[in-house]
Amino acid sequence: MADVKKHDTPMVDDLKKGPWPSFADDIEEKGLSGKQECLDLLGQLELSFKHKETHWKHGGIVGVFGYGGGVIGRYSDVPDMFPSIAHFHTIRVNQPASKFYNSKFLRKLCDLWDHRGSGMTNFHGSTGDMVLLGTKTEELEPVFYDLTHQMGCDLGGSGSNLRTPSCCVGKARCEYACIDTQEICYDLTQTFQDELHRPAFPYKFKFKVSGCPNDCVAAIARSCCSIIGTWRDDIRIDQDAVKAYMAGELKPNAGAHSDKDWGAFDIQKEVIDLCPSQCMKMEDGELKINNRECVRCMHCINTMPEALRPGTDTGATILCGAKAPILEGAQMSTLVIPFIKMEPPYDEFKDFVDKVWEWWMEEGKNRERLGELIQRKSLQEFLRIAELKPIPQMVKEPRSNPYVFWGEDEVEGGWKRDVKAFRARHAA
Amino acid sequence: MAVNKEELKQKILEFATKKAAHKSKMYIKDLYKADPNAKPREVKNAANELVREGKLEFFSSGSTVMYGVPGFGKTTEEAFE
Numbered sequence: 001m002a003d004v005k006k007h008d009t010p011m012v013d014d015l016k017k018g019p020w021p022s023f024a025d026d027i028e029e030k031g032l033s034g035k036q037e038c039l040d041l042l043g044q045l046e047l048s049f050k051h052k053e054t055h056w057k058h059g060g061i062v063g064v065f066g067y068g069g070g071v072i073g074r075y076s077d078v079p080d081m082f083p084s085i086a087h088f089h090t091i092r093v094n095q096p097a098s099k100f101y102n103s104k105f106l107r108k109l110c111d112l113w114d115h116r117g118s119g120m121t122n123f124h125g126s127t128g129d130m131v132l133l134g135t136k137t138e139e140l141e142p143v144f145y146d147l148t149h150q151m152g153c154d155l156g157g158s159g160s161n162l163r164t165p166s167c168c169v170g171k172a173r174c175e176y177a178c179i180d181t182q183e184i185c186y187d188l189t190q191t192f193q194d195e196l197h198r199p200a201f202p203y204k205f206k207f208k209v210s211g212c213p214n215d216c217v218a219a220i221a222r223s224c225c226s227i228i229g230t231w232r233d234d235i236r237i238d239q240d241a242v243k244a245y246m247a248g249e250l251k252p253n254a255g256a257h258s259d260k261d262w263g264a265f266d267i268q269k270e271v272i273d274l275c276p277s278q279c280m281k282m283e284d285g286e287l288k289i290n291n292r293e294c295v296r297c298m299h300c301i302n303t304m305p306e307a308l309r310p311g312t313d314t315g316a317t318i319l320c321g322a323k324a325p326i327l328e329g330a331q332m333s334t335l336v337i338p339f340i341k342m343e344p345p346y347d348e349f350k351d352f353v354d355k356v357w358e359w360w361m362e363e364g365k366n367r368e369r370l371g372e373l374i375q376r377k378s379l380q381e382f383l384r385i386a387e388l389k390p391i392p393q394m395v396k397e398p399r400s401n402p403y404v405f406w407g408e409d410e411v412e413g414g415w416k417r418d419v420k421a422f423r424a425r426h427a428a
Numbered sequence: 429m430a431v432n433k434e435e436l437k438q439k440i441l442e443f444a445t446k447k448a449a450h451k452s453k454m455y456i457k458d459l460y461k462a463d464p465n466a467k468p469r470e471v472k473n474a475a476n477e478l479v480r481e482g483k484l485e486f487f488s489s490g491s492t493v494m495y496g497v498p499g500f501g502k503t504t505e506e507a508f509e
Contacts, residue, residue, distance in 0.1 A: 066486055068493040198486075198493040200456045200472045354469070361468040 005032065007043030011050070030119050037118040037134055040082035047078065062089055062137055064144040068199040070155025071140060087136040088118070091143060092129040092156035094189065094196075097182035098169045099124060108151060116143045128166030128217075129156035160367075161199035165189050167209035168216040176301070177211030178229030178314035179342050184209050187346060201357075202364035202373075212310060213296040219319075219333070224370040225353065226319040226333045227342065231311035234291040235300075241307035242267070242287045252303050271300050316342040318349070320356065320382070321371030331371045334379060335393055336386065352386060359385040380405065431466045436474045439463045441483055444497050452501025453487045453494040 005028070015024045024042065031038030044055050055077050062073035072090040079086035093109075109130070113119055118134030125131040135143065147153050156164035165188045168174070170181030188207055189196065195205070208219035211229040219226035244250045245265055251258065252265045267287075272280045279293035280300065287307075289300075296317075301308045318340060319333030340349060356370065359382070364373045374382045383390055408414045443462035447454060460471050475495055478484040487494040487502075 066493070194472070194476050198456075198476075200468070358467045358469045361472075 006039060007046060009042050009046040012042050012046050027120065035119050036084040037088070038120065040085045041088070041118075041120075041134070044076060044078065044082045044085060047081070056088075062140070064140050064155070067144075067155060067197045069158040069161045069197060072158055074134070085134065088134040089137065089140065091117075091132040091135065091140070092125065092127065092158055092164065093132060093147060094154045094156040094164050095124055095128055095130050095166070096153075097167055097185040097189075098172055099128075100172065105151070112143065112146050112151070116146070127156065127163055129164050155197070157196045157204075159199045160201045160203050161197065161205070162192050162195035162201070163204050163206045164196070165192075165207040165209065166217055168211050170209075170211040174211055175305075176214060176229075176298075176310060178231055178310055179209070179211055179227070179316050181209040181211045181229070183344065184227060184342060184346065187344065191350065195357075201361060203367045203369050205357075205360075205370065213298045213317075214302065220322060221330070221332055222322055222324060223333065224321060224323070225356070226322060227316050227349075228319065229310075229314060229342075230296055230317045230339065231314045232339050233311035233313040235289055235294065235311060236309040237287055237289065238307050238309075239286050242304065243285070245304050245307055250304075250306055254305050271303050274299055315339050318352070321369075321374045323369045323371045328372060328375075331375070333371075334374070336383070336388055338391065338393055355386050356382075431463060431470060433470075433474055433477075436463055436466050436470060437478055440471065440475055441478060444484060444495065448497040448500040453496045455494055459495060 009024075012024050015022045027038045027042055031042065048055050057075040057077050058073070063069070063071045070092050072092070074088045074090055076082050076085045076088060110119075110121070113121060113132050116135060116139045117132055120133040122131035122133060132143070144155065147155070165185045167181035167185035168177075170179070171177040172182060185207075188209075195201070205225070206223040207225050207227065208217045208223035209227045210217050210219045213228055213230060215226075215228055219228055241250065245252060246267050248264055252270065267282065272282065276297050276299075277293040277295050279290040281288050291311075301310065316339070317335060318337035319335050321331060322333040323331050337352070342349060360370050360373055363377060364370070368376070379394065380390070383394075440459055440462045444454060444459065447458070456468075456472055456475065459475050460466075460468055462471065466474075475484060479486055479495070482498070485496050485498050487496045
């Protein structure tokens, strides 16, 4: 009988009292409709609150044949108390680019998961995948078969492999998109199927694609290789619309942030003075932009979307090496390619990726992300293997992080140095 | 230094066949030893091409992809049963 709550869960129930709908409500509702797993899950959560430690065991050899990723093994370490969640594996399902679905697909997926799993899902996990939460080992192959043969989808990445590439809504719904993020995401997913399903990397590797420098998928903060749309010509200006904003005829920020009366729109205070490179000014009643100095902060475009638009010679900026703070602190991506056209079949970009992976697979330590390897071996070394030229934009502040040095072979005559003699004069 | 792909494939096949006699399934890391001069990614790409040609086969432990030589040891289907 699953329609009776069998575990007493006062601490979990407390979560339901907040102002927002709680996951505890949803999971309990699902449990009372017949899913014992959901009730056992809440019971185990209560026990974890009581003991102040988790009762999930992570990992273990579990997956589908032929694939090295996509399934994350989860077992309860108190299976006698909560038998229906003794196995509670997670399945990552590769989401369609930009996460567009029709309701028929979603219904079918939910039916599949109600039948073969706990009925609980995460839409979406922070990887971007559709996450199916909780099933038994013997259900994995049938779920995989149905996903691939009936639903036309595939498992996502997990473990030390390429993680499911993800992208923003791109040109499908956003006028700022400078690149076709969905096409790039789909192409990379197809091209790198081996890397996605058969782990051979030192650790995880993530591609994330944002259509413009607003970077809605936060590629710069959390992907080993961030592809961010940009332009290399001038910001398009509609001077009439600029005047309309100044006259209050158009709402700044497209009407956002208007919950309070902030007073009349002041272009000097709200746009020009906030430009980080101070490349804007009003001259003879017209807005002027020194585009050479623009750093793509997007503030002016976001504030006056009808007046300012990204240029038309579009492409992408490539940055490498972001990661979340697990081993070392959080790290943002470093700019490596200021502009690349990013047109199908993306050969130039893929050549670059091949060089990077070759280096990382050879030099990377076990569980070392690309960003950490760049930090350990130096950006200079990374640029050398990627056959890229150092450029001023890679240096955050001139003279404070001048990581590009001349090599002995790059200077006529070279040089000799005696490290011992140097250390005698300078303490380490 | 990039190595010739066909030569590398030949080396991997010879290495895997020799090894398969006493250990039928290999990790990709084992195959790296087939040619110490080749880069790991070159070996992986060459090995996967051999799988597509049917000269090697994938085997799965469930969570890790392994390589085998057809005819040696259990096949994936047998292991699944």
